[in-house]
Amino acid sequence: MPSRVAVIPVDSRREKKDFLRFPWALYKDDPNWIPPLRGNEKELVGYRPHPFYESNQIQTFVARRSGEVCGRIAALVNQGHIDRYQDRRGFFGFFECVDDQEVANALFDAARAWLAEREIHAMRGPANPSLNHTVGLLVEGFDQPPTFMMTYNPPYYERLIEGYGFRKSQDLYSYWGHIDMLPTINERLSPISEQIVEHLGLKIRPMDRAHFDRDVTTFLKIYNLSLVNTWGFVPMSDAEVLHMAKGLRHLMAPELALAAEVDGRVIGAVFGLPDYNPRIRRIDGRLFPFGFLRLLRNKQSIKRIRLISTNVLPEYQRMGVGLVLLSSLVPIALEWGIQEAEFSWVLESNSLSRGSLEKGGAKRDKTYRVYDWNGESDSP
Secondary structure, eight states: OOOSEEEEEOOSHHHHHHHHHHHHHHTTTOTTOOOOOHHHHHHHTTSSOOGGGGTOEEEEEEEEETTEEEEEEEEEEOHHHHHHHTOOOEEEEEEEEOSOHHHHHHHHHHHHHHHHTTTOOOEEEOEESOTTSEEOEEEEOOSSOOOTTOOOOOTHHHHHHHHHTOEEEEEEEEEEEEGGGHHHHHHHHHHHHHHHHHHHTEEEEEOOGGGHHHHHHHHHHHHHHHTTTSTTOOOOOHHHHHHHHHHHTTTOOGGGEEEEEETTEEEEEEEEEEOOHHHHHHTTTOOTTTHHHHHHTTGGGOOEEEEEEEEEOGGGTTTTHHHHHHHHHHHHHHHHTOOEEEEEEEETTOHHHHHHHHHTTOEEEEEEEEEEEOSGGGOO
């Protein structure tokens, strides 16, 4: 019996609207779903200019059944990944689908076929569009909404993806901490932190408001340099760093960003972002005409933050610089009135970061999974 599902490559303006709007229909009854920031999503899927696509490629697809959109997917060629790892592998991302294996299979087939035309026969995902943006499929922790810039999906996606033949490649964890844990953590960390500061001659300083743009760019460059040995990491181009810095400029709270310096050189950084997701839900992902103001006003009234990263240059890693940065955030968090923090994401293979968080009392509360499809042998 021929398939009733038709998957078409997105080309027209109408098809682009269908691709972008589908999640609103799919998640209309899910209280935990947070809409994307609409303008940002258009950039990330390549419908507006974004520096990621200066050297990489994307093709989006929509699936229809009886004329109704029932799924979507993007196929991606990340040339940076291919060059860095000598791994001719494509990626899939922006996957959304009704609970139907036939529809999921048709979407993955379309992505595979597009990649095969480019002599790429293995696939990894979800990556939206890379590990430097939102990544991974939520497989544990469906009882609450995601924090800012983290993914969310229905539980059945795991079954659809594994049903096609994808297999786990790597898990990513998020950790949760509450203000009540801070006195105990501070008691443990302060004496060690003081010793590290003295031994290395560290200076910890907040983000410089007078040179805010410069510091945001510096923080992102530290991020780029610090992750060179991290699984799957591909450094952002200079244009990507500048673009992301511009996007974060208004979102960052200078008080929640610290730099570690040695002899005037920034060698590490930590920054947290207020969890804007409850506000994004209220503005339904629309920044204009007035959503931008509603999103950013009175940031200090947001009592939940996401600690995005603690990054240290490779030559200073394993010297406790990250511990000093986190310890230095404790009094700031208390003054801000923060109640909860999420540390995300942390690779399962990153035993150092996982161990530090777990020793500090943070609780692992969510798991995200990256999958690989390596060829016909994995197919059902």
